[in-house]
Amino acid sequence: MRAADRPRSVCVGMAQLQVIDQQTANRQQIESAITELADQGAHLIVLPELHDHRYFCQTADPTLFDLAETVPGPTTDRFCELSAKLGVVIVGSVFEDRGSGLFHNTAFVTDGDRGLVGRYRKMHIPEDPGYYEKYYFTPGDMGFTPIDTSIGRLGLLVCWDQWFPEAARLMSLAGAEVLIYPTAIGWDFTDDDQTQARQRDAWITIQRSHAIANGVPVISVNRVGHEVDPSGHTPGQTFWGSSMVVSADGYLDMQYGIDSQQHGIHVLDLEHSRQIRRIWPFQRDRRVDAYADLLKKGIP
């Protein structure tokens, strides 16, 4: 679709969900949230990372690879149906079984009648106590490529990618009109209150910085609520919600609460980027002649 044909205001629906550890009920609540957001006028609906399952990466357990599925597969098929029925663009997330022993943490987009229009395989994979993602997920090998949809060019990234300015830069250089992060992040119980508050604040701040550095809006949708660790090794994870919409100048335009499910609509002005990028023409001045060492792990 040519840029001039697209609506320049996009009605964004964010579904901040607490995952229910019972598949049918969980799928029902996802479908209800999507339907309700579409009814409210959403053009674009974003769900949290790996929304179909409790956060299974709390433990490294070989039986949990059974949760993976192909793309296209059952979850993307369900979302294609919903997308077509409701006439909306949906950003979902799935534990992808690629075959050949490869598994990815994959975000995907379904777009009305067009069905599955693209996927993004999480490039930066964390590995922290209680977040054993390197065990499950092969780092993505599709790079940072935006996905064209009927409402614009979407820059899908996933959770841990949030901490890397490189990811946001590459997506926006490649033409992403909005950066979208499905996430699953929470507090560590062993940290004191002040540390927890500082960590959440850092998470908000770095995502706002991606908007500022690149002159694009950012949408980030997180899980919320406590999930037990079935292995009993950890006290479980409490996801901090705080899903947000950030303007192209980094302004925190809307933010959800930290402790409950929430979904709602927010109007995003995609024209704002054009204005911001004229006021702050950073892209003009990047010193690509002096950035070679960005391709190194360390210097020296």
Added chain:
Amino acid sequence: MRAADRPRSVCVGMAQLQVIDQQTANRQQIESAITELADQGAHLIVLPELHDHRYFCQTADPTLFDLAETVPGPTTDRFCELSAKLGVVIVGSVFEDRGSGLFHNTAFVTDGDRGLVGRYRKMHIPEDPGYYEKYYFTPGDMGFTPIDTSIGRLGLLVCWDQWFPEAARLMSLAGAEVLIYPTAIGWDFTDDDQTQARQRDAWITIQRSHAIANGVPVISVNRVGHEVDPSGHTPGQTFWGSSMVVSADGYLDMQYGIDSQQHGIHVLDLEHSRQIRRIWPFQRDRRVDAYADLLKKGIP
């Protein structure tokens, strides 16, 4: 100096100054601020960008190249003397005449008896209405190399560099233990109050994000106060102060006011970076195999 020999707590003195358009008085106030900060126990003293002159880039005027000087030269000599007399490290800023028709916006470091220990030539040069820096300054050609001092490895960057995550990343990958930004940034009078507030907030946010992404503290020292535009082309510039110290986790540890001169002391714990980088080991996960397009201006 070996890392183990260095003090790990550094007492930082920031001098947020309003430049006086009378050379002798301006130099006197700079010297007073430095002396006072040293008396208060500062190990490291940071001044705003181009502190020896009003912000001459408000207009493009060939006679103003007369303000430039060599490095080493009169200003670095003055600072070497002060540094040696007071036993402190000083980060200063100068309009550098390099010869051969080359001029730079240069930050430098003097270190006690060691004298001038290094310089950084501003790499990203702005050009905005009222900020005609591309007229005066050749973009730096020394890259992003930290400067070793008796108190640690300093990552000097200058003002507009603040908006580029690449600069902060390269300095910290190269071993900078703290990022230091002498700056001169202010409000545009044609913007409304809300826009002005959002711009200042974006400026704070992006610098905090450099701390977060890299696990290093950030010191930013700005000018303050109104400076007239002698050409009468613009209503002048009002610099917004707001000099700050940011912890390695992005926490805004100290911030000055927006409308008055201020100088003071802040204890910076350089050990904190080690701790933060273990909790958030982002550097481990950079996808240098997939960052090649960062060396391009645009994609495609």
